[in-house]
Amino acid sequence: MSIDRKAAIAAYKERKTIAGVFVVRCAASGEAWVGQAPNLETIQNRIWFSLRQGSHTCRSLQAAWNAHGEAGLNFGECERLGG
Template identity: 85%
Template sequence: MSIDRKAAIAAYKERKTIAGIYVVHCAASGQTWVGQAPNLETIQNRIWFSLRQGNHNCRNLQAAWNTHGETGLTFGERERLEDEETAYVRNALLKERMLHWRDELKAEVI
């Protein structure tokens, strides 16, 4: 393994992940879904992958995808969290903020 490759792997492992709240919206139906993620940079790919496979656990979101397709849905970050010392504090804050945005946006939780 080359030094550059080792350095790249080390840098990848040490990168900071950004936790936060995200929103998926369907313009055609007006439906909105809100969720929390420990890593906002990877969550859209995970959601879109499960929707493409037809097996997302949120049936209403999957139905909107099936009806309107990928172009019918938009994904956006709603809120980023500051770095937290512990996973427990981060997870509690994520849950609290997700519930806030669910109520604020009258959205369904994913």
């Protein structure tokens, strides 16, 4: 294993995650969904992935995605918690 790879692995393990509260808003319908996540840096990607797959657990959010697409939804941070 190269030194660069070891350094990259060590940096990944030492990274700080920031928990917080987020909101997904649908501009067309005015609906909003609020949630919390242990890592605000990665939650939007996780939500968008499940919506693209058609497998998000929140049926109303999935319906808004199906009706309006990615362009119709906005992601925002409400509050960062901790570190």
